[in-house]
Each structure stands twice: as structure tokens, then as C-alpha cells.
Amino acid sequence: MTGQLHGKVALVAGATRGAGRGIATELGAAGATVYGTGRSTRAQRSDYDRPETIEDTADLVTRAGGRGIAVRVDHTEPDQVRELVQRIESEQGRLDILVNDLGGEHLMDWHKPIWEQDLHKGLQRLRVGIEAHLITSHFALALLIKRPGGLVVELTDGTAEVHERYYRSEGGVFFDIVKVAAHRLARAQGEELKQHGGTAVSLTPGWLRSEMMLELFGVTEANWRESTTAPVGFGISESPQFVGRAVVALATDPELARWNEESLSSGQLAKVYGFTDVDGSQPDAWRYIQEVEWRGKRGNPADYR
Structure with a gap:
């Protein structure tokens, strides 16, 4: 897919690390101009207090x-987002792809009921x-609709089917609500975009080998x-590039509109489009998680790759 997105402009909101970084990098590999945003810079860390920076992502x-x-x-902060979109419009005159990957994983309170969770977090x-x-x-969609064919991707954790059947108790109620909301956000935006030739989807990676993981x-x-501490299920994990390749596959599909308002996974799209992870496999994490974990x-993750 090298060069297929040459001339296209993407905004990856939350590109500092993890899936956002993987998506930004793969969009770049396809030739796109990518605005990667975040709060961690080489000059100042965010409250994540991690070493990854948006400048590093831009270099990648x-x-x-x-x-x-x-x-x-x-x-x-609305004013900051307004200024960002104004900058993209003045510098590029267009926006073709918006990826919303803003999640706040550092705010997790694992395995606690709502009355024990940190309310502020x-x-x-x-x-x-x-x-x-x-x-x-x-702010961004007013620019994106100026050209037909725009794509909005709402990143989440789990498909709509998973969220209909299971309460994600490991992360608690706040985590569950945020991840479910992505599907509704995609559906609402898809309804509003289709008259302008745009498409919105929700997309989940599987078990992501992020920097923190x-x-x-x-x-x-x-x-x-080679990890001696990871559980067996870590064997189904995928690199951040895998979900990035899923976004590129969508963005380069001439029949993109067929996916409008759909809930998708990286493993599902790999089978449709034929892309692979960096090791040449096609991990289907959500099938493994539901059928085995x-x-x-008992099940061998290698059978689901």
C-alpha cells in the first residue's frame, strides 16, 4: 500500500504511543501527511509520565x-482543538482521515466496583x-466534509458484539462506558457524514503490544x-502496526462506504483485505478471547494467528 495515500491528510488524535503511534506510522508508510497530537513532548511529559513523545511519532x-x-x-480544551484544525486547513487545505484515539489508559482502576473506584480518575x-x-x-469534521470520501475512526477496546454480551468488569464501569460509547459515536457520525460522502467506523485492536504492555x-x-511473566493469552497479542494497517486498508478501499457505522476489528479486517502483522501472521484476538479465555x-493462541 506504499504511496496509496500520497496527497491525503490525516489527524491522529492521541498519537504519542500505542495504537495511535502504530496507526500514524502506517499512514505515513502509505504516503500520508499525518498530524499526530498528544500532550507528551520532548520538553514536557504529560501526567502519563512516560518517555514517548509526539515528536518521536512524527519522526517515525x-x-x-x-x-x-x-x-x-x-x-x-476546545480552543486548542479549534486552533489545531485551523492550522491543518491553512497548511493543507484539507482533512481526509480523522482517528480519535483518546482514551486515558493511565486512569484505569483495575478490578474494582464503582464504589471503590477513584471518582476523579x-x-x-x-x-x-x-x-x-x-x-x-x-471542529475536524467541518473540514473533513469539504471533500467526499473522508474517513473517521473511533478507536475502542472490543467490538460492539463483545460489549453487548459482556460487561468489561476488569476495567470497571468507567472503562466499559467509554469503550461502548465509541460504537455509538461512530454510528452517529456515520449518519451525519454519509450525505457528504464520508464514512465513520469504530475499530478495535486485539491484545495490543503497546509500550506499556x-x-x-x-x-x-x-x-x-520470550516473556516469563506474561499469561498464555499474550501469545495472541498484536503489534500497534497491525491496527495501523487496518486503518490504511480502510482508507485506501474504493468501496469504503460499505463499512459506514460498522464495528470492526483488526483481525476481522486482516482476513478481508489480506494484510498481516509484522511477523506475517493474522492474529484474531477477539475470537480467541471469546472462545478460549x-x-x-484451554487453547493455543498460535491456532488463532
Whole structure:
């Protein structure tokens, strides 16, 4: 797909690390100009207090073959988002792809009922995971609809089918609400975009080998299979590039509109479009999770790759 997005402009809101970085990099590999936003810069860390920066992401985009542009933005602040979109319009005159990957994973309160969760963190997670998405779309879509064929991707964790059947108790109520909201946000935006030739979807990666996940299990992307502390299910994990390739596949599909308002997964789209992860496999994490992990059965993750 190299060069297929040459001349196209993308905004990846939340591109500092994880899925956002993987998506930005793969869009760059396809030739796009990518504005990657976040709050962690080389000059100042955000409250994540991690080393990854938006400048690093921009460099990865450029090295991949695109043009990476890092912009520090707090997407819960409307004025900052307005200025960002005005800048994109003045510099590029267009916006073709919007990826909303604002989640606040550092605000997790694992395995606690609502009355034991940190209320401040929970409400902040709603602001980042829902309110910031709405603020970003409010300003960005007015630019995106100026050309037909625009794509909006709402990143989430789990498909709509998963969320209909299961309460994501491991993350608690705030986590569950944010991840479910992505499907409704995609559906609402899809309804409003289709008359302008645009498409909106919700998209979930599987078990993501993010920087934080690799650090947790004491491995790197080069040796992740060698972890001695990760559970068996880590064997179905995928790189951030995998979901990035899913976004590129959508953005380069001449029949993109067929997916409007749909809930999609990286594993599902890999089978449709034929792309693979960096190791050449096609991990179907959500099928493994539902058929094996959540049913308490034995299963080999390699059978789902």
C-alpha cells in the first residue's frame, strides 16, 4: 500500500504511543501527511509520565515515507482543538482521515466496583474518552466534509458484539462506558457524514503490544514471545502496526462506504483485505478471547494467528 495515500491528510488524535503511534506510522508508510497530537513532548511529559513523545511519532511517520507533524494538543480544551484544525486547513487545505484515539489508559482502576473506584480518575476518563472525541469531531469534521470520501475512526477496546454480551468488569464501569460509547459515536457520525460522502467506523485492536504492555512483561517487540511473566493469552497479542494497517486498508478501499457505522476489528479486517502483522501472521484476538479465555477453556493462541 506504499504511496496509496500520497496527497491525503490525516489527524491522529492521541498519537504519542500505542495504537495511535502504530496507526500514524502506517499512514505515513502509505504516503500520508499525518498530524499526530498528544500532550507528551520532548520538553514536557504529560501526567502519563512516560518517555514517548509526539515528536518521536512524527519522526517515525516521516521515516516510514510520509510527513509527520507533531502538535501538542489537549483535546479536552476546545480552543486548542479549534486552533489545531485551523492550522491543518491553512497548511493543507484539507482533512481526509480523522482517528480519535483518546482514551486515558493511565486512569484505569483495575478490578474494582464503582464504589471503590477513584471518582476523579473515573470522571476524567469519561472526559478524555468521550468528551474529547466529541470536541475533536466538532471542529475536524467541518473540514473533513469539504471533500467526499473522508474517513473517521473511533478507536475502542472490543467490538460492539463483545460489549453487548459482556460487561468489561476488569476495567470497571468507567472503562466499559467509554469503550461502548465509541460504537455509538461512530454510528452517529456515520449518519451525519454519509450525505457528504464520508464514512465513520469504530475499530478495535486485539491484545495490543503497546509500550506499556511490553514493559509490564519485561520484553521488547523483538523478543516478546520470550516473556516469563506474561499469561498464555499474550501469545495472541498484536503489534500497534497491525491496527495501523487496518486503518490504511480502510482508507485506501474504493468501496469504503460499505463499512459506514460498522464495528470492526483488526483481525476481522486482516482476513478481508489480506494484510498481516509484522511477523506475517493474522492474529484474531477477539475470537480467541471469546472462545478460549472467557470460557475458561484451554487453547493455543498460535491456532488463532
